[in-house]
Amino acid sequence: MVDLSTEYMGLKLKNPLVASSSPLSQDMENLRRMEESGIAAVVMYSLFEEQITAESKELNRYLVQGTESFAESLTYLPDFGNYKIGPDDYLKHIENAKKLIGIPVIGSLNGVSTGGWTRYAKLIEEAGADALELNTYYLSTSTDITSGQIEKIYIDLVKNIRNSISIPIAVKLSPFFSSIPNMAFQLIEAGANALVLFNRFYQPDLDIEAEKVVPNLVLSTSEELRMRLRWVAILEDRIKTDMAITGGVHTVDDVVKSIMAGAKVAMMTSALLKNGISHITLLIEGLTRWLEEHHRRSVRHLQGVMSQRSVADPAAFERANYMKTLASYKEI
């Protein structure tokens, strides 16, 4: 019997499969089914400060629009005593999830303001989350802001939250840093307990007929895994912290690759959206079978065996690898 268990930022998990942050977790029934299918932990959908702010502003704007202007219609809409705007629903959801399922529940937060990040982080901790994943994304469009200034925003953010809460913190990273190892190092120094590689940012598309920028949601494929594998493999030896791979984990092979590259857990959403929640069970069975067939006793023994530190040709993860790829393409 192989041992699938792993440990991710102090959380003891029964296997390395974790549901990444997605709308699937908005539904309690989905959470129950994910646990039943064998998932080891769930990262909840993100609480977006920006959305809360936008909803508040919109509600306020339209409740006052046209009011106190005309004697016969001093208001238009009934104003309720209470609105479920703000984090309350999200926090209640975490509380309920904790009551419903026994596996670790990891909160996910996307903040905007410093005050918002720390306040909501505390509230998520108080709601009972076992850990918090910071869904960070700062897109600079200014020519005046340097990469150093942006990095400082991330570092300060992690420091602030570290000082505010005691549960483990994971930072979901963007792949667009000039020096990912340095950034990773600084984040850990600032107090991050784990790094999640990488955030999949939905890139808008251009509608060339309407001449409009349009949102475009594309599910991940296994192709996207390779960038993650590479960076986990590179970082595994350089930073002494747990890593998760998210984005492109679909098959048993993808899970195995993730672990061999050095990730403590493999996170997935697209695979579950495409194949259904029961896909988890197939992956666990497949992983077990793979370990047995390859005479591996446990997941822990597999972790990092193909990291840059461990492989025979470490340079393969670096630039030479890129040259080879291009060359091989030409040969075809």
Place this chain on the structure above:
Amino acid sequence: MNRKKVSIDGNQAAAYCAYHLNEVITIYPITPSSPMGELADQWSKENVSNIWGTVPHVTEMQSEAGAAGAVHGSLQTGALTTTFTASQGLLLMLPNMYKIAGELNSTVFHVTARTIATHALSIFCDHSDVMAARSTGFALLASNSVQEAMDFALIAQAATLESRIPFLHFFDGFRTSHEISKIEELTVTDLRAMIDETLVRQHRERALSPDHPFIRGTSQNPDVFFQARETANPYYAACPSIVQKIMDKFAGIAGRQYSLFQYTGAPDADRIIVLIGSGAQTVQETVEHLNRHGEKVGVLKVRLYRPFSLEHFIAAIPKTVTNITVLDRTKEPGSQGEPLYLDVVAAINEAHDKGISHFSQPPRITGGRYGLSSKEFYPPMVKAIFDNMDKNINHFTVGIKDDVTYNSLDYDESFSIEPEDRTRAIFYGLGADGTVSANKNSIKIIGEGTDNYAQGYFVYDSHKAGSLTISHLRFGPAPIDAPYLITQANFVACHQFEFVERLDILKVAQHNAPFLLNSPYPEEQVWDHLPRTAQEHIINKNLRFFVIDAYKIARDIGLDVRINTIMQTCFFALSKVIPIENAISTIKHSIEKSYGKRGDVIVKMNFQAVDEALNNLHEVKVPGKATSSFDFRPVVPDNAPEFVQIVTAKLLTYEGDDLPVSAFAPDGTFPSGTTKYEKRNIAKEIPAWDTNTCIQCGKCSLVCPHAVIRAKVYDPAILEHAPDTFKSTPARMRPFQDKLFTLQVSPEDCTGCTLCVVVCPAKNQQEPRLKAINMVPQAPIREQEVKNWEFFSQIPEIDRSKLNLSLARDIQFLQPLFEFSAACAGCGETPYLKLLSQLFGERIYIANATGCSSIYGGNLPTTPWTTNREGKGPAWSNSLFEDNAEFGFGMKQGLNKQIEYAKELLQGMSEAIGNDLVEALLNAEQNSESDIDQQRERIKTLKEKLAMLDDDNAKMLLSIADLLARKNVWIVGGDGWAYDIGYGGLDHVLALGANINILVLDTEIYSNTGGQMSKATPRGAVAKFAAAGKKTAKKDLAMLAMVYGNVYVARIAMGADDAQSIKAFREAQAYDGPSIIVAYSHCIGQGYNLAYGMQQQKAAVLSGYWPLIRYNPALVKEGKSPLQLDSKPASIPLEDYIYNETRYSILVHSNPEEAKLLLARAKEDVAKRWKLYEHWAKLPV
């Protein structure tokens, strides 16, 4: 007992008791009583219990008649039941009121007294409605202030239970119903103590019940009716003493002693005024002042007007009185006097006859009218009335200048009695800037946070977009009984710079008052931008002048145009009503309370506004002399007609009170088309035309709610005298390829709604963010565009016969005969009305139901229905809310009969007129515009011939000859009328089969009265009286009309398919029978940015929510299905449409589970209805 002090308005005060003392509340919204019903509904939804611990049921009915009927029915079961209404609503309740009183049912109707429509509608206060109810058998009990509105609501309830007489408790509309005042709130314990549970049980025991049946409501005959009617006499005889007993009991509990006829003044007064309502407070205040100055005068406040107690009345008047003036706030044309006057005359005489008069000589009695339609009634008028008692002018008016019958009293405006220790602050604001909200909040802060008394009253103008609001706030250590506007202010704030440029706002400023101005110019520059008169006021009155750029602060913080918190903070900083540091913390506390539930970010932004206000408030160093060479801008152009120069101009500067009686027509008629003289300049940005990008499609012009974007094609030679900046480009349409095309915006009439820009389909090829029209700042181009507009207006209109009127592209060249209305910026109704006016305006009669369209269509100061160059245009009128279909049908019948008579006369005069002309006139087709033009030419010839005949028939025919050219009747109104209050009439008129046209502007709520639910409100939408989301589906008015089979029906949405809308209008007009068009009309009450109104219309259609249909019975003759589906099955989810609107999304925020449930059911509605339509369209003919 130390009771809670609250700062609330009269509506809330009365509703508080009414709600707590009843079990069933059935209402119908009508200004100014609507807030009572809305509050009751809200409390019910919030599960607030009445004094018996149970939550009252609140139901909105289809009309006031329905509400009264439901009250009557509920009373029959023994439930404690009430209602709220005013004016026309009360009139609709009258039949039931006779029944309710005739059966001695205990109930209280709470009424905000409001003018009954006569020569004009008015939403403001007088007692014409209440006086119309004086014969119903209801007791009439008047409260005069906000405190009394609460107290008397309780007293009335206690009295009705004991006396069994139903009570009409009333207070003055707006003046009391909307005045915010600091009052003592009665406790539930007080309420319990006043209500005798035994009487409640007895009320229930009188109910109908199958367990111990009897019948009530029989028909009686001459043998017994009279006697049976007299059986109630003892109850009416006992009622006054019961009321007084209850008033005495109330005094024991609450400490305020009232009496049926309450006298205040000198015990040995020689002159008194007798009156009802809030004016009595003004008289009392003036009496006290006059007595302090040696006079001996008094006031008798009539509280219980019916049943009128002679004994109590006589006993209340000092025996020393020699002169009585009775004031009535109503007019009964042709009567010997107004009702209260006649009652007093009769009472004094009867008292003398009965020997209960204590006067040495019967006092002389005069009567007068005051305060119709909220005409101001203030101390100088009271003084004039007392002075008149020496002159004894009877049947006078006061408050106006009557230069026709010379009945009015003169008064000295400078007479003031207000104490010096009272803060009197006036604020001029814009509707959208939050000024009124801020002031209401300040009243609460001062009223509830300090020992000061506080009062606030708010004046709104007649515009729905860019309206001026004037807030009148009083604060002081003594109770404030001053129900009239401030005329001498010791604080003046102007929250919009443009007001100081065009209005004499500092006329009311007292010497040394602070003057706060929201100014885009800094303190060192602002002086040079003030008109000379304003500068002179500041210098001569030694005003302290402060400025702040509140808009910049608001924009920087993210508050957009809401400057309320900023200006409120400045008021506290300058007025020093309370120490500033206390004020700041109190304002912030209040912000948390007001905005906390809407999210932290709103609270934070407002906190920031408070801090920034203090940092950016600056005092202006006032120069020693006025320096400006300019003064207020001209109100109307020099070329405006005389009436506009003399009358309209006064209304536009808020000086209409100064106009004498002779300025007006005696029958309520006004000239058409006066909006064009009111240049409002409310848009900060207006559309600018890009000639290169424009494809000349006409969509911008079609959707413009205010008819400010117009297009013309014309000969190039016309440009010879064009201003330099006038734009033109070659016309693209085939018939006009040798002509030029211009799209011109009227810069001073645009509201800046941007509907046109959003709908523009053309894109600038280099910069796709730009379109063929783009918003640009108005100020820099205003002068040049005014000249361009003037030039454009002179370009001749195109020959209509050259146009294809089924295309939006060609419709843009038709002159709108509905322009520049004061509807909301971006209104969804007005584009349809404008289209109607463009297509058929020169030959239509419009019957317009009361509602938004009658307000922006007919509310003074200026009106939008106008004429073409030949002087022809829509003949528009408004009758009532409930009768519009019948009103329009009557127009049609009237026309038909006269046309028939004209034809009869014509036939009889063929010899004198000429047979050919007669035949041509009688047999003209008149199907097309050119047919009608030809008929008009024939009529012209006919009239010339008739004028030469000295014959009675010829004269008669001359008076109606114009009717021989086709005329059409359009019946127009909103969903409140068509689906609810007027549905019975509408249905009947459809069933009559007459050739009339009906346009329903469906906003899915009562828009004009503030967003109450109608039967057009869709399932899942939140509205007043559907605060938890409407549970039932929208009524399918189109389908109900289709069922008749002979009615032309269309459901349209201009934003989804303008060609279908145009087609529907033309087909409806052409159809020889009844037609009805249900038009999707986006509305501010739906809660989103109306710039996207047309896109929302499209989304409504794409989601399947609003299927576009035309049902044309004429097609049956061609063997085709009469029902044509003009849109496709749903192609986007319903939520993609509805959740763009706050009326839906608010339920997601407040009750997500319910929202989900109602969404699912609403989706079922959409699917089912489409299936049904599809099935119907395929039915064999």
